[in-house]
Amino acid sequence: MNKFVVSSSPHIANRRTVSGIMQEVLIALLPAVIASVYFFGFYALFLELLCVGSAIGAEALYNKVMKREQTIKDCSAAVTGLLLALNLPATVPFYVPIIGSAFAIVFVKMLFGGIGKNFANPAITGRVFLLLAWGALMTKPWGSPIHWSDGGAFYYFRCILKGNSAIQDVAAVTTATPLSSLTQGGYAGKDLLKMFLGATGGSLGETSALALLIGGVYLIVRRIIDWRVPVTFVGTVALFALIYGGANGDALGYILPSVLGGGLLLGAFFMATDYSTSPNTKTGLVVFAFGCGLITSLIRFYGSYPEGVSFAILLMNILTPYIDKAFKMHPFGYVKQKAGGQKK
Numbered sequence: 299m300n301k302f303v304v305s306s307s308p309h310i311a312n313r314r315t316v317s318g319i320m321q322e323v324l325i326a327l328l329p330a331v332i333a334s335v336y337f338f339g340f341y342a343l344f345l346e347l348l349c350v351g352s353a354i355g356a357e358a359l360y361n362k363v364m365k366r367e368q369t370i371k372d373c374s375a376a377v378t379g380l381l382l383a384l385n386l387p388a389t390v391p392f393y394v395p396i397i398g399s400a401f402a403i404v405f406v407k408m409l410f411g412g413i414g415k416n417f418a419n420p421a422i423t424g425r426v427f428l429l430l431a432w433g434a435l436m437t438k439p440w441g442s443p444i445h446w447s448d449g450g451a452f453y454y455f456r457c458i459l460k461g462n463s464a465i466q467d468v469a470a471v472t473t474a475t476p477l478s479s480l481t482q483g484g485y486a487g488k489d490l491l492k493m494f495l496g497a498t499g500g501s502l503g504e505t506s507a508l509a510l511l512i513g514g515v516y517l518i519v520r521r522i523i524d525w526r527v528p529v530t531f532v533g534t535v536a537l538f539a540l541i542y543g544g545a546n547g548d549a550l551g552y553i554l555p556s557v558l559g560g561g562l563l564l565g566a567f568f569m570a571t572d573y574s575t576s577p578n579t580k581t582g583l584v585v586f587a588f589g590c591g592l593i594t595s596l597i598r599f600y601g602s603y604p605e606g607v608s609f610a611i612l613l614m615n616i617l618t619p620y621i622d623k624a625f626k627m628h629p630f631g632y633v634k635q636k637a638g639g640q641k642k
Contacts, residue, residue, distance in 0.1 A: 316413065320373035322522050326513035327380055327568065333496050333506035337443040338388035341454035342502050345395050346383040352399035353379030360408045374413045378402055381421035381568060384503025385561065385608070386428075388441035388454050394432060398424045418615040419572045422565075425608050437603075440499035493558040504561040514567030523571040526580060527587045531566040532557055534591025535598075542599045562594065565607040575615040582618075582625040589614045 334342040357375040361368050369375075379399050386395060402424030407416045429436045444450040492498050496506025503510070517523045536553050543552030556562070570576065570590050577586050590610045597606025 316372045316374065319522055320377050322517065322520055323377050323568065324373065324380065326516045326522075327377075327384070327503070329509035329512045330384055330503040330506060330564070331380070333509040334384065334388075334502040337496050337505060338441055338502060339444045339451040339454055341452070341458065342388050344455070345386055345388070345390070345392075345502065346380060348392060349383035349386075349395040349399050350376050350379035352396045353382070353403050356400040356403040357408060360404055364408075369412060372413060374407075375403055378407070378420045378424075381503075381564075382424045384564060385421065385425040385501050387436065387501055389457070390432075390435050391458055394428060394435060397431075398428045401427050414574050416574055418612055419569050419575050422569050422608050422611050422615070426612055429608070440501075442499055443497050443505075490554050490558065493555065498559075500559075501561060501564075504564045507558045507563055510563040510567060514563065517567065517571075523567065524580070524583055526583045527571045527576065528563075528566040530584050530587035531570055531591045531594075532562060534588050535562055535595055538591070538595035538599070542595070556595075556598070560598075560605045561607040565590070565594075565611055570611050570614075575618055577618055577621045577625065579622070579625045582621045585621055585625070586614050586618065589617065 331343075331346060334346070353375040354370050358368060358370050360366075361370075379402075382398055382402055383395060386398075402420035406418060406420040406423045407413065410416045425436075441454060444453050489498070493505075494507045496509065498505050514523075514528060518525045518528075536557055539552040539556035540549055543549045546552070566587075570587060577583050590607075593610035593613055594606040597603060597609060
C-alpha cells in the first residue's frame with residue numbers, strides 16, 4: 299500500500315538547487331569571459347580569477363569568523379565575483395577587484411543573512427561602491443582592445459606591473475566608450491558591427507553584445523531567468539532612445555548603439571534577473587524592468603554620467619518590496635470580496 303505524506307508548504311516542484319542554478323549562470327557567462335580575454339588579453343582573465351577568488355575567500359572567512367556553516371559550495375559567491383569582474387575595465391590595479399569583491403560579499407550579502415536575504419544585487423552594489431571610491435580608475439581610461447601580435451596579450455599586465463598609475467600607463471591606447479560618444483551626438487550609426495562583436499572600449503564583459511546574447515538566450519531556454527525582465531528592460535531603453543533620437547533628428551540612429559553599448563545587456567540578462575532582489579510576480583517583474591530601463595535612459599541621456607545601468611538596477615532593487623506589496627500574490631482559492639462584504 300502506498301503511503302501519502304501530508305506536509306506544510308513549501309513543496310519542491312523541481313530538482314533544481316541553488317548550486318545548480320548558479321552553475322548554469324556561470325556557464326552562461328563563459329562566452330563573455332572568453333570574449334573579454336580575446337579583446338583585452340590575459341590581464342582580463344587575471345582580474346576575473348582574482349574577483350572570483352576574493353569573493354569566495356571573503357565569504358569563507360566571514361563564515362569562519364562568525365562560526366557559521368560554510369556556504370561557498372552553492373557557487374553564489376563565484377557568480378558575484380565574476381559579475382563584478384565583468385563590470386571592471388581592463389585598466390584597474392589588482393587591489394580594486396579584491397576590495398570590491400570583499401565589499402559585495404560581506405557588506406551587501408553576508409551581513410544581511412546570506413543568499414536570498416540581501417536587499418540588493420551584491421555585484422551591482424560592489425560596482426557602485428568602486429565607482430564612488432575610485433571614480434577615475436573605474437571610468438577613465440577605458441582600455442582599447444589589444445592586438446595579439448607582438449605580445450599584446452600581456453600589454454595590460456605590463457602596464458600595471460610598471461608600478462605607475464594605470465591611467466598614465468595606458469593613456470596612449472585608451473578610447474572613449476560608445477556611450478560617451480553617443481551622448482555627445484557623435485556615435486549614432488557608426489561601427490555597429492564592432493559594438494556587436496565587442497571590439498570597442500568598455501568594461502571587460504559589457505563590450506561583446508554577441509557573447510552576452512548567447513549567454514542570455516541560454517538562461518532563458520534553460521528557464522533560469524524570466525524573459526520578461528531582459529525584454530522589458532532592453533525594450534524600454536530602445537523606446538527612449540527612439541524618442542531621444544527623434545528629438546535630435548535621428549530617431550532610428552540611436553536605438554542600436556543604446557542597446558549594444560554599455561552594460562545594458564549584461565545588466566538585463568544577468569543582474570536585473572537576480573531572484574533575491576527582483577519581484578515575485580510576473581506583473582511586478584515587468585514594472586521592475588520598466589523602471590530599470592527608464593532610470594537607465596534618464597541617466598544616459600540627461601545625466602552627467604554616460605552609463606546608468608548599475609544605478610538603475612540598484613534603485614529598483616530598493617523598490618522591490620514596494621512592488622511586491624503592490625502586486626502581491628493571492629493564496630490558492632482566494633475570493634475577492636466586494637465593499638459590502640459579499641464575495642464576488
